[in-house]
Each structure stands twice: as structure tokens, then as C-alpha cells.
Amino acid sequence: MIDALRHAMPTYPAEVTDRTTDVVPDALEKLAGVSAVANPDSLSRETRAARAAKMMSSADFSIQVARMLRKRDQAIVDMVESGRLYGFEVGQLLFLPRWQFEHERPLPGLPLVVGALSADLHPLEVEGFMKTRQDALRLGGKRISPRRWLALGKDPAIVAALAREVDEW
Known part of the structure; x- marks a missing residue:
């Protein structure tokens, strides 16, 4: 396997x-x-x-994100540690899921949402939350995902409030 x-x-x-x-x-x-x-x-x-x-x-290494954002690798590590980006470590490698980027830029309001996520959440739970349509997030009467909500420039405080409620996805 x-x-x-x-x-x-x-x-x-x-x-x-x-x-x-x-x-x-x-x-x-x-x-x-x-x-x-x-x-x-x-x-x-x-x-x-x-x-x-x-x-x-569907995630990139920190060095790939550094290249995309035109920053040093250490700057990306610092951004993850400060909650401006979401990342997870596997061994010595830092992975950053692509769902948090739109047009090679971090999603608007992302730091507010990342800061609201529990540190105990598994990366699969975070991904599930960010990609799943939510009842509280509607556009034209249709539910949309937190990722899409942020990409559209909508109020990140609403997503952050939902993120604080995530226990398990």
C-alpha cells in the first residue's frame, strides 16, 4: 500500500x-x-x-511558496509561525496547502481565519472546513465554502467565527 x-x-x-x-x-x-x-x-x-x-x-513546500510570493524560505516559515499562512510539518518539510492562495497571493483575510483555527485540528480537518460549503456563507442564496468566501473578498470575520467552532471535520 x-x-x-x-x-x-x-x-x-x-x-x-x-x-x-x-x-x-x-x-x-x-x-x-x-x-x-x-x-x-x-x-x-x-x-x-x-x-x-x-x-x-495539493500542497507546496515552503521553498515553492517562497518562490511564488517572491520571498525567502525563512520568511514563509515565519509567516506560518505567526499565523499569516497555514502550514503543517512532515518530518523536516513544511507543506502549505494551495487552497489558501488565489492568483498566487494569499487569500484576503487569511490571517484572521488561521488565527481562529484550533492548533489541535488535523490538516485534513482544516482542508475539509475550508473547502466545504457552509450554511452561514451564502452568495445569491447558494452556500459557498470559506475558501471561496475569502477569495471573493467577503468579510473574513464571519469565516473566523465559523473556524472557532470547528472541532472535527
């Missing part, structure tokens, strides 16, 4: 290949609760592992 999921993982840029040797097993353990000795017949573990692999393939 680990080998099959390894193919679903992102291609690593040359700058980080020396730090990625063990990232797939580490990532699956952290994000999906799957170890290399996991029972391959366990559908729930396979499902979680596939979702974790998909999530990692």
Missing part, C-alpha cells in the same frame, strides 16, 4: 530532495495514521492514506 501511495505523492523539487527520503512513510503516519506495516485490508486506513496523499499532492 505504501508503494502505491508513494506514486500519488508530489514530485519533489531539487532543493528539497535531500530531505525527502522518508517523507512518504512519515507523511502517511502523521496525516493518515498509517504505518508501513498497516494492514492492507483495512479500508479506513487505505481511505485515509489516499486522502492524505491527495492532500499532500
Whole structure:
């Protein structure tokens, strides 16, 4: 199972290949609760592992985000640590999910929302919250996701209030 999921993982840029040797097993353990000795017949573990692999393939390394935002890698690390961007670590690597960017810029109001998220939330829970349509967020009578709400420049305080209520997604 680990080998099959390894193919679903992102291609690593040359700058980080020396730090990625063990990232797939580490990532699956952290994000999906799957170890290399996991029972391959366990559908729930396979499902979680596939979702974790998909999530990692939709995230960038801090060095990639630094290039996109024209900043130093350390500046991106500082932005995550200060809550201006959302990121999660796997081994020695910092991943930043792409859902928080629109047109290669952070979503408007993102720091307010990131600051409202519980530090105990799993990255899959954060992603689920940000990408799922919410009853409290409506545009033209239709529910939209927190990510879309922010991308449209709507009031981030409303999303932050919802984020404070997220226990589990």
C-alpha cells in the first residue's frame, strides 16, 4: 500500500530532495495514521492514506511558496509561525496547502481565519472546513465554502467565527 501511495505523492523539487527520503512513510503516519506495516485490508486506513496523499499532492513546500510570493524560505516559515499562512510539518518539510492562495497571493483575510483555527485540528480537518460549503456563507442564496468566501473578498470575520467552532471535520 505504501508503494502505491508513494506514486500519488508530489514530485519533489531539487532543493528539497535531500530531505525527502522518508517523507512518504512519515507523511502517511502523521496525516493518515498509517504505518508501513498497516494492514492492507483495512479500508479506513487505505481511505485515509489516499486522502492524505491527495492532500499532500495539493500542497507546496515552503521553498515553492517562497518562490511564488517572491520571498525567502525563512520568511514563509515565519509567516506560518505567526499565523499569516497555514502550514503543517512532515518530518523536516513544511507543506502549505494551495487552497489558501488565489492568483498566487494569499487569500484576503487569511490571517484572521488561521488565527481562529484550533492548533489541535488535523490538516485534513482544516482542508475539509475550508473547502466545504457552509450554511452561514451564502452568495445569491447558494452556500459557498470559506475558501471561496475569502477569495471573493467577503468579510473574513464571519469565516473566523465559523473556524472557532470547528472541532472535527
